[in-house]
Amino acid sequence: MAAPFLGGALLVWQAWTLSDVLGRAIEGGEAAGALLPAVGLILALLVIRAALGALGEQSGIVAAEAIKRHLRQALFTQLLARSPRAADAPPSGAAASAIVDQVEALDGYFARYLPAALQAALLPLIFGAIILPLDWVAGVLFLVTAPLIPLFMALVGWGAQVATDRQARALTHLSGRFADRLRGLLTLKLFGREAAETAGIVEASEALRLRTLKVLRIAFLSSAVLEFFAALGVAGIALYVGLTFIDYLHLRASPLTLQLGLFLLLMAPEIYNPLRLLAAHYHDRATAKAGLEEIERQLGALPAEPVAHADIAPRPGPAVSVNLAGLTLRTPDQQRAVLLDAALAIPAGQHVALVGPSGSGKSTLLEALAGLRTAEGQITLDGRPLADWPEDELRARSFLLAQKPRLIHASIAANIGLARPGATRRDIEKAAERARVAGFAAALPDGLDTVIGEDGIGLSGGQAQRVALARLFLRDAGLILLDEPTAHLDAALEDEIISVIRDYARGRTLIVATHSLAVAGRLDKAWRIAGTSLVQTPIPSGKRGVA
Numbered sequence: 001m002a003a004p005f006l007g008g009a010l011l012v013w014q015a016w017t018l019s020d021v022l023g024r025a026i027e028g029g030e031a032a033g034a035l036l037p038a039v040g041l042i043l044a045l046l047v048i049r050a051a052l053g054a055l056g057e058q059s060g061i062v063a064a065e066a067i068k069r070h071l072r073q074a075l076f077t078q079l080l081a082r083s084p085r086a087a088d089a090p091p092s093g094a095a096a097s098a099i100v101d102q103v104e105a106l107d108g109y110f111a112r113y114l115p116a117a118l119q120a121a122l123l124p125l126i127f128g129a130i131i132l133p134l135d136w137v138a139g140v141l142f143l144v145t146a147p148l149i150p151l152f153m154a155l156v157g158w159g160a161q162v163a164t165d166r167q168a169r170a171l172t173h174l175s176g177r178f179a180d181r182l183r184g185l186l187t188l189k190l191f192g193r194e195a196a197e198t199a200g201i202v203e204a205s206e207a208l209r210l211r212t213l214k215v216l217r218i219a220f221l222s223s224a225v226l227e228f229f230a231a232l233g234v235a236g237i238a239l240y241v242g243l244t245f246i247d248y249l250h251l252r253a254s255p256l257t258l259q260l261g262l263f264l265l266l267m268a269p270e271i272y273n274p275l276r277l278l279a280a281h282y283h284d285r286a287t288a289k290a291g292l293e294e295i296e297r298q299l300g301a302l303p304a305e306p307v308a309h310a311d312i313a314p315r316p317g318p319a320v321s322v323n324l325a326g327l328t329l330r331t332p333d334q335q336r337a338v339l340l341d342a343a344l345a346i347p348a349g350q351h352v353a354l355v356g357p358s359g360s361g362k363s364t365l366l367e368a369l370a371g372l373r374t375a376e377g378q379i380t381l382d383g384r385p386l387a388d389w390p391e392d393e394l395r396a397r398s399f400l401l402a403q404k405p406r407l408i409h410a411s412i413a414a415n416i417g418l419a420r421p422g423a424t425r426r427d428i429e430k431a432a433e434r435a436r437v438a439g440f441a442a443a444l445p446d447g448l449d450t451v452i453g454e455d456g457i458g459l460s461g462g463q464a465q466r467v468a469l470a471r472l473f474l475r476d477a478g479l480i481l482l483d484e485p486t487a488h489l490d491a492a493l494e495d496e497i498i499s500v501i502r503d504y505a506r507g508r509t510l511i512v513a514t515h516s517l518a519v520a521g522r523l524d525k526a527w528r529i530a531g532t533s534l535v536q537t538p539i540p541s542g543k544r545g546v547a
Contacts, residue, residue: 004052004115008123010049011049014049015263015266016263017038017041019259019260019262019263021039022258022259026258027258056115065107068103068106071103072099072100072103074302075299075302078299079299090299092180093175093177094175096175097175097176098298101291102168104291108288112281113285113288116278116281119274120275127142128142128143134263137240137251138237138241138264141237145232145236146272164286164289166211167212172294174204174205174208215283223279230269233268238265238268244261317476320398321346321347321348321380321509322345322346322369322380322509323344323345323378323379323380324377325377327339327341327342327343327344327375327376327379328340329361330376338365338529338532342377342532342533342534343534346511348509349509350509351505351509351524352525353512353523354527355517363402365529366400369386369481370398370481371389397479398479401468401469402468402483403483403487403513405465405468407452407464407467409452409453410452411446411448412437412444412448412452413448415471416432416437416471418471419472419475420475423474428474430473431474432470434473434500435467435472436500469482469485469501472501478508478509479508480510482501483513486498486514491518494518498518498522499522502522526538
């Protein structure tokens with residue numbers, strides 16, 4: 001922002017020097033040799049102004065990139081801080097569009113519009129104040145005509161803002177729709193809906209194209225209108241200077257010199273230039289405003305302060321006791337109760353099985369214990385209400401293995417290492433051995449360094465489950481919550497895995513949701529979800545079957 005003001009000061013110097021050289025050469029008849037120092041000064045000023053312009057533009061780009069990077073990090077951290085089960089969580093496609101596309105829409109605002117707005121607000125006034133003592137007619141003409149440009153720019157800007165808002169919403173809709181259809185591509189193929197969905201995306205793309213063209217049409221219209229008024233202002237100054245020179249106008253007390261007349265003609269377009277530059281970048285403001293509104297619509301209010309990442313590094317600590325009193329859990333739509341007025345007490349260090357038919361609420365209960373589900377009643381961990389646990393401490397002291405664990409597009413070792421940032425290669429290899437990952441990984445092309453696809457593509461269900469289970473052995477959790485940890489495994493491997501888990505969980509509280517009676521029989525106690533009640537149930541030791 002400082003570079004244009006310094007460039008403006010040099011511009012006045014350059015215009016005055018140039019008009020002085022021409023006046024001395026034409027009116028004074030001075031020799032070319034006497035004018036060479038002044039001509040050299042003009043050339044030097046031209047080079048310096050060009051360098052200042054390049055410096056200001058480059059600084060704007062660098063600053064805009066830094067602002068966008070900071071905002072993306074803040075929005076992404078804020079998104080990660082939410083519960084993944086939150087009812088108001090935005091669709092992944094819409095969230096990605098807000099963080100990537102809508103933040104990118106702020107680029108022009110910071111890189112171009114803000115510097116242009118500051119120049120337009122001050123430089124015409126400064127130039128007018130310099131010209132006014134030299135020629136009051138030209139100064140008044142500048143100061144009267146210049147404000148008309150922002151006035152008409154604001155009138156055109158109202159229509160541009162409405163069109164830009166609609167374009168931003170259309171872009172988010174298209175991005176979200178495309179991401180959702182891409183995720184469900186297999187289902188669409190199985191039901192023969194790929195052609196219909198392709199046609200729908202083409203139709204949405206066409207609607208976005210039309211809205212984008214409307215925005216561009218308004219932007220070009222506004223630039224044309226403002227160029228017209230700027231041209232009228234310059235023409236007025238030229239007409240005044242010309243009529244004064246031919247002695248047709250007599251508004252000055254003294255004759256108009258050639259140097260002053262040329263200075264006024266040289267400065268006339270420069271006075272309107274900051275306003276024209278603002279008009280050229282005014283649509284960047286509308287685009288940025290629409291982008292911010294779309295970000296807030298999808299992700300909520302922008303963070304007033306940077307959201308710090310929670311430190312969930314493992315923290316050694318004793319086993320965590322669990323107590324439920326009057327607990328009621330409902331489905332996300334609040335239409336059906338999963339548990340009603342349930343009570344449960346698990347002493348620290350006890351190993352408990354949670355059994356029940358599919359859909360009975362075992363996973364929901366585990367997620368509620370991990371603070372990922374809203375619940376009525378009281379959940380107490382280690383004598384403290386769950387709501388009183390800081391997020392970072394709760395994550396550091398507990399471990400949850402979901403029924404469908406999240407695996408990312410990375411190597412097997414990198415997926416395991418997510419559990420503890422900074423884990424050594426040896427630690428990851430030990431965890432892989434405990435979870436019986438090392439065995440099947442050895443048969444893969446790159447072993448633990450073999451890259452798998454999103455959600456474990458390239459692995460079987462049981463292999464993916466074991467990769468996620470290996471993360472447990474990099475933690476030091478006092479409360480371990482496992483949802484079907486032995487799913488997709490044969491009887492021998494299931495028995496082997498549950499033995500490893502029990503050994504590791506010695507001295508820790510372990511709650512396992514399972515359908516397997518064999519797994520339940522290896523633990524200290526078992527609780528069954530029957531209807532909406534939670535009741536303790538005896539399970540014969542070593543019995544195999546489905547609970």
